[in-house]
Amino acid sequence: MRSSTRASATAKRYVAEEAPPSVAPAPARLVVVEVRALPRTRPWYTDVWVTMLRRKPLGTVGGLIVLGMLLAALLADSLTSYGFSETNLRERFIAASGDHWLGTDQLGRDVLTRILYGARISLYVGFGAVSLGSLLATALGIFSAYWGGRVDLLLQRAVDAWMAFPGLLILMSILSLLGPSVLNITLVLGLAFGIQNSRIVRGVALSIKEHTYIESARALGSGHARITVTHVLPNVLPTIIVVATTGLSTVILTEASLSFLGLGVPPPYPTWGGMLSLAGLDHMYRAPWLAVWPATALSLAVFGFNMLGDALRDLLDPRLRGG
Amino acid sequence: MKQYVLRRVALAVPTLVLVSVIVFSMMRLMPGDVVIRMVEGHAYAPTIDALRKELGLDRPAYLQYVEWVGGIVLRGDFGESYWTRQPILDEFVGRFPVTLELATLTILVSVVIGIAVGIVSAVRQDTVADYVGRVLAILALSVPYFGLAVLVVVLPSIYFRWTPVWTYVPFTTDPLANLKIMIVPALVFGVTRAGPIMRIMRSALLEVLRQDYIRTAWSKGLTERAIVLRHALKNAMVPVVSLIGLQMPLYIGGSVIIEAIFRLPGVGLFFFEALTRLDYPVVQSVNLIVATMVVALNLLIDLSYAFLDPRIRYR
Numbered sequence: 001m002r003s004s005t006r007a008s009a010t011a012k013r014y015v016a017e018e019a020p021p022s023v024a025p026a027p028a029r030l031v032v033v034e035v036r037a038l039p040r041t042r043p044w045y046t047d048v049w050v051t052m053l054r055r056k057p058l059g060t061v062g063g064l065i066v067l068g069m070l071l072a073a074l075l076a077d078s079l080t081s082y083g084f085s086e087t088n089l090r091e092r093f094i095a096a097s098g099d100h101w102l103g104t105d106q107l108g109r110d111v112l113t114r115i116l117y118g119a120r121i122s123l124y125v126g127f128g129a130v131s132l133g134s135l136l137a138t139a140l141g142i143f144s145a146y147w148g149g150r151v152d153l154l155l156q157r158a159v160d161a162w163m164a165f166p167g168l169l170i171l172m173s174i175l176s177l178l179g180p181s182v183l184n185i186t187l188v189l190g191l192a193f194g195i196q197n198s199r200i201v202r203g204v205a206l207s208i209k210e211h212t213y214i215e216s217a218r219a220l221g222s223g224h225a226r227i228t229v230t231h232v233l234p235n236v237l238p239t240i241i242v243v244a245t246t247g248l249s250t251v252i253l254t255e256a257s258l259s260f261l262g263l264g265v266p267p268p269y270p271t272w273g274g275m276l277s278l279a280g281l282d283h284m285y286r287a288p289w290l291a292v293w294p295a296t297a298l299s300l301a302v303f304g305f306n307m308l309g310d311a312l313r314d315l316l317d318p319r320l321r322g323g
Numbered sequence: 324m325k326q327y328v329l330r331r332v333a334l335a336v337p338t339l340v341l342v343s344v345i346v347f348s349m350m351r352l353m354p355g356d357v358v359i360r361m362v363e364g365h366a367y368a369p370t371i372d373a374l375r376k377e378l379g380l381d382r383p384a385y386l387q388y389v390e391w392v393g394g395i396v397l398r399g400d401f402g403e404s405y406w407t408r409q410p411i412l413d414e415f416v417g418r419f420p421v422t423l424e425l426a427t428l429t430i431l432v433s434v435v436i437g438i439a440v441g442i443v444s445a446v447r448q449d450t451v452a453d454y455v456g457r458v459l460a461i462l463a464l465s466v467p468y469f470g471l472a473v474l475v476v477v478l479p480s481i482y483f484r485w486t487p488v489w490t491y492v493p494f495t496t497d498p499l500a501n502l503k504i505m506i507v508p509a510l511v512f513g514v515t516r517a518g519p520i521m522r523i524m525r526s527a528l529l530e531v532l533r534q535d536y537i538r539t540a541w542s543k544g545l546t547e548r549a550i551v552l553r554h555a556l557k558n559a560m561v562p563v564v565s566l567i568g569l570q571m572p573l574y575i576g577g578s579v580i581i582e583a584i585f586r587l588p589g590v591g592l593f594f595f596e597a598l599t600r601l602d603y604p605v606v607q608s609v610n611l612i613v614a615t616m617v618v619a620l621n622l623l624i625d626l627s628y629a630f631l632d633p634r635i636r637y638r
Contacts, residue, residue: 058461161341164614164621168576169594173606174349176598253467257580260469261595276473278583284477291477295470303465 048315059311065304073120082110084117085268093287102293105275106283111290114270115297121271122301125182126252129189133251134244136194141201142236145209146228156202162195171254172263180266185258189251197243204239208232238316246309249302256298272298327629335618342614347388350603357405357601378405391607401608406600411608414593421589424494425512425581426574428505430567432513433520438563440517441524446551448529456521463518468577472511472584491588508585512577516570523566527559568624572617 042050052059072079088108096103102111144155162170171188178184208214209232217227256273258264265271275294284291358374361367368374375381379390394400401411444456479485487507494501531537532555540550579591586592590609597605 157337158341160338161345164338164342164618165345165610166572166576166613166617168579169610169613172579172595172598173346173610176601176606177349256467257469261580261583263598273469276470278580281473281476281584284473285480288477288481291470291473295467295474298470299466302467303461306461306464 048312051315052311056311056314058307062304062307062309062311065300066308069119069123069301069304072116073123076113076116076120079116080110080113082113084114084270085109086113093283095287096289103287103289105287105290106280111275111293114275115272115293118270118272118275118294118297119301121182121265121269122252122255125186125189125255125265126248128186129193129251129255130244130248132186132190133193133197133247134240136190137197137201137243138233138236138240140194140198141203142205142228142232144198145202145205146224146232148209152202159195159199162192163199167192167254168257171258172261175258175263180263182265182269185255185264189254193247193251197247200243201236201239204236205232208235242309242313242316245305245312249305249309252305253298253302272301324629328626331622331625335622338618339615342618343392343611344388346607346610346614347391348384350607351384351387357603360601361405395608395611401612402604404597404605405602411605414605415590415609415612418588418590418593420494421491421587422575422578422582422591424501424505425509425578425587425589428509429513429516429574429578432509433516434567436514436517437520438524441521441563442528442551442556444521444525445528445532446547456525460518460521463515463521466515468512468515469580469584471515472508472581475507475511476584487585489586491586504585504587508581508587512574512581516574516577519570520563520566524559524563527562528555531555531559565624568620571620575613575617 052063076084086109088104091100091104091108092106094100094104094108100110100112102115104110105114140155144152171192174188175184178188214227214231217231222231255264256271256276259271259273260276260278262274262277262279265274267274272294276291276298280290358371358378358380362371362374368377372381379387391402394402399412401415403410404414440456440459444453444460447453476487488500488504491504492500528551532551537550537555540554545554575591578589579595581587582589582591583595590613594606594609596602597609
């Protein structure tokens with residue numbers, strides 16, 4: 001457990017002093033040994049970024065793209081003077097020009113503006129669904145692994161059943177019933193992400209459960225809640241971070257495919273998938289930039305999150321490599 | 324082995340039962356009422372209650388579930404569409420060859436490209452060819468297939484006056500014309516799926532090429548071609564095959580979008596059209612059929628591992 005040694009670099013480690021087993025139960029004496037950190041050691045969460053800058057050029061590029069996307073999403077209001085649903089019927093299908101850098105669409109809306117605001121929706125849905133899903137995956141995975149036995153068996157069969165559906169089909173079904181909205185798609189994608197990744201968390205938690213430090217925690221009288229929160233959770237955390245970062249690109253891509261089919265984020269909110277849109281295909285023959293720019297933005301975002309996620313995975317959790 | 328097979332098949336049954344319960348309750352519990360739309364928009368019946376009764380929606384949900392599953396198990400009857408009143412299974416079976424052909428061609432394209440580029444990349448590690456291959460794989464991973472499909476449909480028609488063929492011809496009527504139609508969507512979908520295959524092929528082959536028996540093969544004086552293709556490739560294929568198996572649901576899910584863009588009358592389009600019309604029985608049954616196929620496929624893959632590696636049987 002790399003992270004556990006890192007995390008406990010400054011923490012106190014308790015060692016029970018051995019007593020002969022035949023002696024009447026004396027109150028167990030605890031000796032506190034302070035394990036001091038080596039000088040110049042950075043905490044692991046800083047270390048990761050420094051190592052990435054040095055050894056993972058592609059990961060750094062990915063990180064920069066993600067950073068750019070974040071900035072676009074945050075500053076969309078001040079980066080452009082148009083509104084994302086501001087129509088202008090006199091300026092329909094204008095090719096790239098000084099006023100409209102990436103042209104305008106069938107309603108005369110500025111494409112660049114919509115791309116920038118699209119980053120906002122993508123990130124909103126992406127981060128929302130992934131945080132929700134990670135929480136669910138963590139809770140479900142740790143619970144299932146820690147409890148074990150029949151509960152674990154039942155839960156895992158339910159997960160099996162869910163995983164039998166090809167992802168897109170079941171998501172499309174649910175969303176067509178719920179109706180398209182930003183909240184619905186975030187919830188549904190989060191649910192799917194959580195159930196799917198609870199498997200990975202469960203696997204890691206299962207192996208952690210068997211470690212002797214869990215046993216000693218139990219021997220010291222820690223309850224289930226304390227053991228799972230203070231001993232299992234911190235060791236599962238790197239895995240969750242990796243699952244979340246690599247999952248972001250998938251979630252963003254899925255949101256785009258659903259919006260593409262008209263089942264995701266409803267108009268007038270601009271999303272890259274919705275801008276590519278199956279329904280708007282006819283307009284693109286007249287204005288190919290309507291297809292080119294959202295596709296480019298989406299590819300760049302997926303590339304950025306993929307590379308960042310891969311690099312973080314290599315640095316944080318070598319066990320998941322190739323997974 | 325026989326016992327192992329029986330146990331694995333028995334384990335698949337509760338999964339399928341759960342799948343059917345999930346699909347059914349989802350369709351019943353969620354808002355959105357097709358009956359109102361059918362009566363008010365299309366005058367399928369004089370009143371809403373009459374249509375409800377006709378479709379059997381007035382009875383308790385558990386009865387509807389038992390009837391649905393009972394029909395499937397006893398009579399192989401998957402119900403009929405609300406709108407067309409056609410049996411769902413007939414429609415599914417009629418359209419399945421299109422989707423199967425698309426999936427087969429897609430897998431073929433992605434496997435051929437992925438494995439070829441993967442081999443070159445591994446054998447010529449850290450050369451220009453390797454870098455080009457890896458960059459291509461990253462690109463393939465990043466470009467969404469529906470984005471690429473839209474660009475392939477739109478751009479050539481503007482700049483080269485070329486469009487995909489829009490009228491579908493079945494393979495049995497005219498194989499050549501059919502392949503002409505299918506090859507473009509299969510290429511688009513296959514190319515974007517080749518990325519992961521290429522990456523895993525490369526890393527698996529690199530690992531195998533460092534093993535002792537490969538060094539022995541070199542020292543016997545075998546040619547590079549024989550070593551890579553005869554000795555190393557077979558062992559490096561195991562993770563590649565399991566990746567393709569794992570990705571099957573992606574091929575099925577993606578075919579919905581590909582079929583919708585290229586207007587191929589397959590299962591995916593059937594599903595998508597049913598979805599937009601809130602045709603619950605179709606959505607429900609197609610989900611169940613496809614999930615059953617995925618479960619069966621996973622079972623087959625698991626059994627093939629057990630067949631290849633006796634240790635698995637006794638676990």
